[in-house]
Structures are given as C-alpha cells and as structure tokens.
Amino acid sequence: MNKEKVSRFYDVVWTEYIPEYEATEKHWEIFFSENEIRDKSVLDAGCGTGIFSIIFANNGAGSVTGIDISEGSLQTAQSLKEKFELHNAQFQKEDMLHLPFQDEQFDIVWAWGTVHHTTDPYKAIEELIRVLKGGGSILLAVYTRTKVTFIHEFIRKILVRTPKKTWTALSKIMAFFLTPVVFFFKRREKSRKGEKLEELILDWYFVPIRYYYKPEEIQSFLEERGFTIEHFLPASGRFNSTSNFIFKARKSTPFVP
Numbered sequence: 001m002n003k004e005k006v007s008r009f010y011d012v013v014w015t016e017y018i019p020e021y022e023a024t025e026k027h028w029e030i031f032f033s034e035n036e037i038r039d040k041s042v043l044d045a046g047c048g049t050g051i052f053s054i055i056f057a058n059n060g061a062g063s064v065t066g067i068d069i070s071e072g073s074l075q076t077a078q079s080l081k082e083k084f085e086l087h088n089a090q091f092q093k094e095d096m097l098h099l100p101f102q103d104e105q106f107d108i109v110w111a112w113g114t115v116h117h118t119t120d121p122y123k124a125i126e127e128l129i130r131v132l133k134g135g136g137s138i139l140l141a142v143y144t145r146t147k148v149t150f151i152h153e154f155i156r157k158i159l160v161r162t163p164k165k166t167w168t169a170l171s172k173i174m175a176f177f178l179t180p181v182v183f184f185f186k187r188r189e190k191s192r193k194g195e196k197l198e199e200l201i202l203d204w205y206f207v208p209i210r211y212y213y214k215p216e217e218i219q220s221f222l223e224e225r226g227f228t229i230e231h232f233l234p235a236s237g238r239f240n241s242t243s244n245f246i247f248k249a250r251k252s253t254p255f256v257p
C-alpha cells in the first residue's frame with residue numbers, strides 16, 4: 001500500500017521537473033567519467049524524470065535502464081530521451097524491491113535519492129547489489145540523519161495525514177512563512193532552473209515514506225557485503241545540500257555475501 005502512495009505522490013510532485021543538464025552532469029562527473037562507463041550497462045534505480053539516465057547514455061554508456069514506480073515521471077524521462085535522440089536508454093516501470101533482472105546483470109547501479117523512499121531501504125540495497133556484477137560500481141545517495149531530523153519527521157508525520165487536496169496550498173503557505181530562507185531560495189530557484197521552494201516543501205514534508213541514515217550505517221552495510229568504498233561525499237554535490245550523503249562503492253569479485 002505504501003508503495004502505491006509513493007508512486008501516486010511522485011506522479012504529482014516533480015513529475016515535470018527536470019534538473020538542469022549541465023549542472024547535474026558536473027556533479028555526475030564527481031563520480032564517473034566517460035572512460036569508466038564506455039559500453040557499460042547501467043541501472044538507474046528510481047530514475048524519476050530521468051536526468052541521470054540521460055547523462056549516462058549521452059556520455060557513452062552501452063545501455064541504460066531507468067526504472068521507477070511513477071508512471072508520470074517515466075513519461076517525462078521518455079520524452080527527454082526522445083529530445084536527446086538517444087537509442088541506448090530505456091525506461092520501464094519496476095519496483096526496486098523486486099527487480100525483474102538477472103543476478104549480476106549490470107556493470108553500474110546508480111540510485112540517487114531513492115532507496116530511502118522505499119518501504120524497506122536495506123532490502124532495496126540488497127536487490128541492487130544482487131543485480132550488480134562482481135567488480136561493478138554502485139552509487140547510493142541517501143538522506144542523512146541529523147540532530148534535527150526528528151523535528152522534520154514530526155512535521156512530516158502531521159502533514160502527511162492532512163487531506164491530499166490541501167497539500168499544494170499548505171506548502172505554498174509554508175513557503176510564504178519561511179521568509180528568512182525565501183531570499184536564498186530565490187537565488188537557488190534560478191540556479192536550479194525553476195525548482196520552487198513550495199515544491200521542495202512538498203517533497204520534504206508530504207512524501208509518504210522517508211528514511212534517514214548515518215553514513216557509517218550504510219558504509220558497514222556495504223563493507224559487510226564485500227564492497228570497497230571508493231568515494232564518500234558527506235553532502236550532495238548536486239544541490240550543495242547537506243540532506244544527502246553519497247557513497248560510490250565497488251563490489252568484490254567474486255561476490256562474498
């Protein structure tokens with residue numbers, strides 16, 4: 001049931017929002033290069049409107065599979081693919097907790113801001129590990145648990161219980177009252193090409209499922225499964241935001257569970 005709530009949510013929120021290509025590609029380059037991905041098979045798990053799939057495909061990946069549970073987001077991803085005239089990317093509706101792919105099918109698995117929106121993030125990571133080849137790379141961007149997380153969660157748990165039809169109005173009102181940060185967001189809105197504070201609030205406080213972790217929790221989970229951490233960023237380079245931390249890690253060959 002919760003999964004349906006999440007897919008319905010992402011069918012409404014962010015469905016048409018596509019982060020700016022060049023800025024996003026710069027952040028992607030922190031983790032991957034054209035050489036590293038050439039002719040490789042990539043899974044973009046929870047691809048949303050598809051910007052990272054497009055970046056992988058446009059930089060020479062052999063094949064990119066973008067999966068998501070939100071049909072609305074996948075439609076936007078499909079039109080983006082057509083706009084870029086790419087033939088090495090495909091999008092399909094799948095749940096990352098039950099992937100229809102073979103063991104060790106992909107060279108690279110990319111999951112930016114997604115596992116923490118599933119009903120069982122560790123199970124999702126296990127599933128992503130299953131479909132990753134030995135010697136392949138996984139990238140995980142995950143919400144950070146901080147000292148103030150409980151305040152955000154307290155607010156979110158109240159707000160998700162309000163009637164859905166009031167959500168847009170509520171987020172507009174909250175955006176209005178968050179006056180001290182509005183100036184900052186006006187600047188950010190420009191640099192992120194149209195992402196509005198009220199949409200950010202909607203995504204932050206109204207999303208049905210949201211888990212938070214300490215980096216060391218995800219690190220031990222990966223290391224216990226034979227992964228070597230190759231890159232750790234304590235904050236998301238994509239949005240200069242402290243809300244996500246990122247691990248890029250390599251799966252051992254052969255896989256030691």
Ligand SMILES: C[S@@+](CC[C@H](N)C(=O)[O-])C[C@H]1O[C@@H](n2cnc3c(N)ncnc32)[C@H](O)[C@@H]1O
Nearest residue numbers: 010046047048068069070095096112113114117
């Ligand atoms: C915050 S968005 C991130 C989208 C994209 N990765 C990006 O960075 O632009 C989270 C995405 O995860 C997707 N998602 C949530 N649960 C999922 C699941 N169980 N299987 C596949 N996708 C899921 C949502 O539909 C949504 O598109």
